[in-house]
């Protein structure tokens with residue numbers, strides 16, 4: 001059964017493991033293909049605790065952490081935020097966990113934080129992620145050509161958005 005809990009200091013080791021998995025980090029826009037360290041992620045967590053515009057969560061299958069997701073750049077005045085999602089454990093991808101977690105986070109953003117719009121950025125070759133985002137209502141708002149360079153290839157980067165139309 002899927003569970004979602006606020007990210008804690010104990011979860012940093014999982015972030016390190018998942019961010020160092022090439023299947024995951026080849027799609028993570030701001031640090032594409034780059035590895036990380038425990039020290040860097042501890043700093044990330046310390047910074048995260050100090051700011052107000054971020055809310056990150058760990059996704060569990062029962063008691064096993066399987067991924068993480070969050071909102072950043074939460075802008076209360078404009079009522080928008082950026083969303084991020086990753087299933088870090090290989091054997092849990094493509095089994096519906098991402099969709100359940102994403103729907104939970106959208107509900108949290110719209111109902112609990114009362115946001116009007118959720119934005120995300122995704123590399124154009126991440127077809128499963130784009131399929132997932134479209135399936136819950138995200139639409140492409142813009143395309144940045146050759147925005148990401150990885151392993152000798154330039155990739156386009158898509159901006160997608162979902163509105164709270166309820």
Ligand SMILES: CC(C)(COP(=O)(O)OP(=O)(O)OC[C@H]1O[C@@H](n2cnc3c(N)ncnc32)[C@H](O)[C@@H]1OP(=O)(O)O)[C@@H](O)C(=O)NCCC(=O)NCCS
Nearest residue numbers: 024027085086087093094095096097098099122128129132
């Ligand atoms: C993208 C990601 C979050 C999707 O989560 P997930 O749990 O794997 O996806 P789901 O099982 O909920 O499936 C979402 C859709 O994509 C399809 N899909 C996902 N993985 C698939 C795979 N390996 N093969 C075929 N289809 C797949 C599913 O069929 C589903 O479509 P449907 O609703 O029409 O059936 C996850 O694969 C992931 O973390 N990938 C690596 C990191 C990443 O890309 N993060 C996003 C950064 S923008």
